[in-house]
Amino acid sequence: xxxxxxxxxxxFITAGxxxxxxxxxxxxxxxxxxxxxxxxxFPYSDPIADGPVIQESYTRALNNHFQVHELFDVLKSLxxxxxxxxxxxxxMVSYAIIFRYGAEKFLNEASAAGFSGLIVPxxxxxxxLEFSQxxxxxxxxxxQLVSPLTPEDRTKRIVQTASGFIYCIxxxxxxxxxxxxxAELTTHLESLRQLTDLPLAVGFGISKPEHVDTLRGKADxxxxxxxxxxxxxxxxxxxxxxxxxxxxxxxxxxxMMSATRG
Amino acid sequence: MTTILSDVPDASGRxxxxxxxxxxxxxxxxxxxxxxxxxxxxxxxxxQSELNDLLKHYVGRPNPLYFAERLxxxxxxxxxxxxxxxxxxxxxxxxxxxxxxxLLTMRMxxxxxxxxxxxxxxxxxxxxxxxxxxxxxxVYMGEEDIRRQxxxxxxxxxxxxxxRAVTSGSKTLRDAVNDAMRDWxxxxxxxxxxxxxxxGPHPFPMMVRDFxxxxxxxTRAQCLEQTGKLPDQVIACVGGGSNSAGMFYPxxxxxxxxxxxxxxxxxxxxxxxxxxxxSYGAKxxxxxxxxxxxxDSDGQTQDVxxxxxxxxxxxxxxxxxxxxxxxxxxxxAITDNEALEGFQTMAKQEGIIPxxxxxxxxxxxxxxxxxxxxxxxxxxxxSGRGDKDVNEVARLLGQEI
Numbered sequence: 223x224x225x226x227x228x229x230x231x232x233x234f235i236t237a238g239x240x241x242x243x244x245x246x247x248x249x250x251x252x253x254x255x256x257x258x259x260x261x262x263x264f265p266y267s268d269p270i271a272d273g274p275v276i277q278e279s280y281t282r283a284l285n286n287h288f289q290v291h292e293l294f295d296v297l298k299s300l301x302x303x304x305x306x307x308x309x310x311x312x313x314m315v316s317y318a319i320i321f322r323y324g325a326e327k328f329l330n331e332a333s334a335a336g337f338s339g340l341i342v343p344x345x346x347x348x349x350x351l352e353f354s355q356x357x358x359x360x361x362x363x364x365x366q367l368v369s370p371l372t373p374e375d376r377t378k379r380i381v382q383t384a385s386g387f388i389y390c391i392x393x394x395x396x397x398x399x400x401x402x403x404x405a406e407l408t409t410h411l412e413s414l415r416q417l418t419d420l421p422l423a424v425g426f427g428i429s430k431p432e433h434v435d436t437l438r439g440k441a442d443x444x445x446x447x448x449x450x451x452x453x454x455x456x457x458x459x460x461x462x463x464x465x466x467x468x469x470x471x472x473x474x475x476x477x478m479m480s481a482t483r484g
Numbered sequence: 485m486t487t488i489l490s491d492v493p494d495a496s497g498r499x500x501x502x503x504x505x506x507x508x509x510x511x512x513x514x515x516x517x518x519x520x521x522x523x524x525x526x527x528x529x530x531x532q533s534e535l536n537d538l539l540k541h542y543v544g545r546p547n548p549l550y551f552a553e554r555l556x557x558x559x560x561x562x563x564x565x566x567x568x569x570x571x572x573x574x575x576x577x578x579x580x581x582x583x584x585x586x587l588l589t590m591r592m593x594x595x596x597x598x599x600x601x602x603x604x605x606x607x608x609x610x611x612x613x614x615x616x617x618x619x620x621x622x623v624y625m626g627e628e629d630i631r632r633q634x635x636x637x638x639x640x641x642x643x644x645x646x647x648r649a650v651t652s653g654s655k656t657l658r659d660a661v662n663d664a665m666r667d668w669x670x671x672x673x674x675x676x677x678x679x680x681x682x683x684g685p686h687p688f689p690m691m692v693r694d695f696x697x698x699x700x701x702x703t704r705a706q707c708l709e710q711t712g713k714l715p716d717q718v719i720a721c722v723g724g725g726s727n728s729a730g731m732f733y734p735x736x737x738x739x740x741x742x743x744x745x746x747x748x749x750x751x752x753x754x755x756x757x758x759x760x761x762x763s764y765g766a767k768x769x770x771x772x773x774x775x776x777x778x779x780d781s782d783g784q785t786q787d788v789x790x791x792x793x794x795x796x797x798x799x800x801x802x803x804x805x806x807x808x809x810x811x812x813x814x815x816x817a818i819t820d821n822e823a824l825e826g827f828q829t830m831a832k833q834e835g836i837i838p839x840x841x842x843x844x845x846x847x848x849x850x851x852x853x854x855x856x857x858x859x860x861x862x863x864x865x866x867s868g869r870g871d872k873d874v875n876e877v878a879r880l881l882g883q884e885i
Contacts, residue, residue, distance in 0.1 A: 267784040268658065268770060270665040271508040277652065290782050317506055318769040322783030344506045344769065348496070369510040371672065376512065394510050395670030 228482045229434065230258035230443030232423060233450050233475055234314065236279040237262050238288035240457045242296050244464060249300065251468050253308050255475040258482075260308070261341070261445060264290065264315040271343045273398030275448040278455065290323055297335040310338040312365060312386070317345045317353075325353065329360035339363030339386040347380035354383040365389050370410050374417075381418040388418055390441065392426045398448050400427035403436055411440045431481035438484055446478060490736045492806065497686020497773075500809065502802035505685040507772040511665075514672040519687040521592055526694070531587065538583050539698060542616065545580075547571045549706035549863070554833045555850070562716070562856025564849055566836075566866040567703045569727065576839065576868030577699060577727045578609035582678055584695035586613035589676040596620045596675040600664040602629055602657030602723070603794030603841065604636025605868055606680030611645035613678075621645040624664040626655040629793045636872050654787050657723075657797050661771050681724025682801030685772035689729075689801050696730025703863055704734050711861055717742045717852060720865035721845040722815065723759065723795035725804045727867035732813060733803075742814070745804065746848045748790035749817030755780075759788035761800040762808050762815040770798065775805035791820035791880070792840040792873075818844040826850060827870065827877060839868035840877070 233252055237245050245262075252260055263276065265283035272280070300306060313332055320328045320342065332340065339362055345353060347366060357364040363386030368377055371394050381388060392407050393400065407424070414422055424437055425445030437444055453471055456462040462470075497503045505515060525531040539545040547568040556564045569577040582599075589597055597619050601607030607623040614621035623640055627649050630637055640647050653659040661683075668677040682689045682696075700718075707715050718735055720728035722745040735741045750758030755778070758764070765776035768783055778786040778798040790796035807813035818826070823840060826847030830838050838846060842865070849864045856862060870877070878885045 267653070268662055270662055270771070271510075271669065273666070274652075281652070284784060316769070316783070318777075318779070318785075319783040321774075322766070322768050322779060322781065343508050344772070346505065346507065346509045346512050348512070349504060349506065367509045369508075369512075371510055371513045373513060380509070391510060393670075394672060396666050 228484070229438065229441065230423065231478050231482050232259040232261055232443055232445045233257055234261040234263060234445055234447035236265055236276065236283055236451055236454070237293045238265055238283035238286060239279040239451070239454045240282045241286055242292060244457070246296060246300060247464065247468050248471060249308060250306050251472045252475055253306060255472055255479055257309055257475055257479065258443065259310045259312060261312050261314050261447070264293070264313060264319055266316040266319060269316065271396055273396040273448060275452045276397050279451045282454070290319065291331070294331045294335040301336040308336065311336055312339040312341060313337050314341045314343065317342050325356055329356055329362060333360045333362055337362060339365050341365045341367070341389060343367060347376065347383060350383050367391055368414060370394055370406065374413070377414065377417055381420065384418070384420060387421040387423045387443065388414065389445070390414060390422050390424045392424050392428065395426065397426055399429040403427060403433055408440055431477065434478070434481040435484065450474065490733065492803065493686060493690055497690070499803045499806035502775045502805040503686055503689060503773050505772060506769045506774060507685045508669060510669050511672060511685070515685055515687070517592070521588060522687055522691050525588060525591060531591070535584055535587055539580065543573050543579050543583060544571060545698065546702045546706070549703055549710060552834050555830065556853065558829065558833050559850050559853040561858060562853045562860035562862045563858070564853050565715070565861060565863045567699060567731065567863060569699060569865060569867050570836070570838065570869035574605070574609050574612050575871065576605040576609065577696060577730065578606045578680060579612060580698055580730065581680065581692050581695040581726065582606070582609040582613040585676065585678040586617050586619060589619060590617055592676060594674060594676045596671065597678055598622045598624065598664050598667050598675055599678045599680060600624045600657065600660040601680060602660065602797065603792065603839070604629065604633040604640070604872060605794060607640050607645070607647070608636050610678050610680070611640040611643040614645065615643040622667065623647050624650055624660040624667070626650045626657060626660050628655040629657065629660070632793045632876050633872055634875070656793065658785065665771065681726040682729045682803060683724045683771055683773065683799060689773065689803055692726055693729040693733055693803060696726050697733045699727065699730040699865060700732060700734035703731065707861065707863060713861070714738055714741050715863040716860040717744060717862045719744045719746060719845050719849045719852065719862065721746045721795065721841050721867060722762065722800060722804060723748065723797045723841065724799070725801040727865050729801055729803055731865040732807070736812060743812065744848065744852070745813055745815040746844045747815060747817045748792055748795035748844060749819040749822070750789040750791070751820060756787045757789050758817065759790045759796045759798065760817040761798060762804060763817050773802050775802040776800055776808065791823055792844070794839070794841040795844065816848060818847045822847040824877065824880065836866070837870040837874065838866055839870045840873045842867045
């Protein structure tokens with residue numbers, strides 16, 4: 223991306239919100255918009271890093287009986303569909319799910335389903351050493367998160383087990399749309415840049431092209447979750463059809479793709 | 485039974501394979517700081533002496549070990565004793581922990597405290613400790629528990645705490661923990677989270693156990709003094725597991741003492757009908773630590789049910805998971821109806837109205853006592869008094885107050 227002089231846009235959606243058919247339709251729409259990577263959140267009953275918007279989307283999916291193996295099956299058939307080329311997929315998944323599913327089984331099936339990496343938000347650097355070896359064996363990247371509260375010595379240890387990119391959390395807190403990004407984020411990104419050659423992607427709180435402008439030249443990419451996921455609530459409100467919601471998400475994604483070029 | 489040592493957890497918070505820290509990176513630094521501060525406080529004589537002074541003059545410790553003569557006769561068999569945590573200030577064991585953690589909050593220079601509560605006893609104990617030290621206190625509580633525990637909600641507010649209703653999920657304890665953790669994520673630099681049980685990421689399970697161990701230490705000494713020997717059996721109820729961890733831990737290396745944890749058997753063994761994590765759960769991750777969890781095959785936490793708002797939690801402390809797998813502690817379940825019967829029998833035979841949580845332990849002790857020799861001593865942790873539960877019990881018995 224940097225060779226093109228633009229940042230990478232990585233939208234986040236929740237798998238199975240409100241059903242897997244919609245997930246497939248949204249994935250195709252985002253792929254058509256040319257997004258650089260898609261994060262797929264695995265619904266979890268007890269998320270603690272996520273704000274209310276993402277939590278509600280998990281609840282919608284789980285109320286509709288979301289199951290991990292069904293997501294893998296759907297993605298597998300989508301990747302064999304010659305008419306659609308998806309960008310790289312990264313799963314955002316709680317370790318509670320991975321452990322219960324069976325780590326090796328989960329990793330192998332995720333890889334076969336077309337995932338190229340995983341973000342495991344409740345598996346911090348210290349606990350991730352053994353797991354990062356397993357992800358390598360399954361040919362998956364393990365993206366690590368760094369918070370503004372992470373001290374430098376911890377950051378050094380964390381980046382050693384990371385691959386793919388570094389997920390830079392913009393603020394101490396949970397996911398969710400915020401008006402402004404914190405001023406100290408720039409300093410944080412500069413110091414991170416000294417510690418790793420991996421691309422830096424910023425997440426939590428980003429929703430507008432102006433946010434992207436403030437990150438330009440400092441980060442390599444950005445992640446948007448809640449601003450997209452909140453649009454899925456329209457399904458349960460029944461005030462919009464699926465086509466309308468997907469079209470609205472497509473318009474938003476195109477706007478943010480334009481913002482990547484400045 | 486595998487050999488078990490009381491010298492757990494290790495530096496990374498492992499009780500065997502259980503425990504550790506499964507939390508977002510944002511919380512890691514605070515947990516490391518808390519661990520260091522707690523280790524320093526443990527070695528600090530002035531901290532220990534201030535804590536002991538408060539436990540004595542404010543909480544009212546040591547509380548009695550009481551021989552329940554009439555209940556013993558009623559059951560026939562072993563002698564039943566109660567460790568009277570119900571006589572503590574606020575009427576439950578929870579204050580042993582909140583006073584300790586409030587002192588730590590002061591040491592860390594933080595002014596704001598958050599807590600989660602199910603039955604409300606931990607919320608009240610947190611509000612009390614915060615009022616005592618002038619700390620701001622926010623208590624997260626599920627909407628369903630607010631309905632069940634109006635008295636405690638009123639008490640918390642009286643003492644200046646803000647009670648925040650949690651409307652997500654099952655609107656009970658587990659959802660309150662989720663919301664408290666979220667608050668902590670965004671306020672960790674100024675706020676201490678007083679977790680109310682031996683759950684959560686390291687160092688909480690160890691720290692809460694240590695603060696609650698005063699129960700078992702006193703019981704051990706009182707038993708030796710009053711009966712001339714260690715108890716034969718020690719029984720305590722288990723939700724998250726704090727009164728039982730505090731009761732059992734000082735007896736862990738005494739292999740002659742049989743330890744029994746009693747979970748909420750609810751309406752029966754079907755998923756969603758009980759809260760018996762150790763009896764029916766599987767290994768997994770919940771609320772920052774690895775232990776037994778009631779979950780489905782995808783790792784989604786299952787809904788739970790108990791007559792007791794204090795026990796309906798789908799996880800359990802990692803040290804209990806360790807004790808279960810080692811065989812050192814036996815875990816069993818008591819149904820809602822059995823607990824109600826224990827509640828009523830205790831009130832009529834001993835003139836003590838127990839918490840519904842404790843009534844689970846009482847109901848099991850009555851079963852055990854019937855099978856025991858009259859020379860055997862059975863000690864039950866009476867973890868709290870039942871004032872908070874009388875409205876709910878009356879409703880279940882079809883009576884009006």
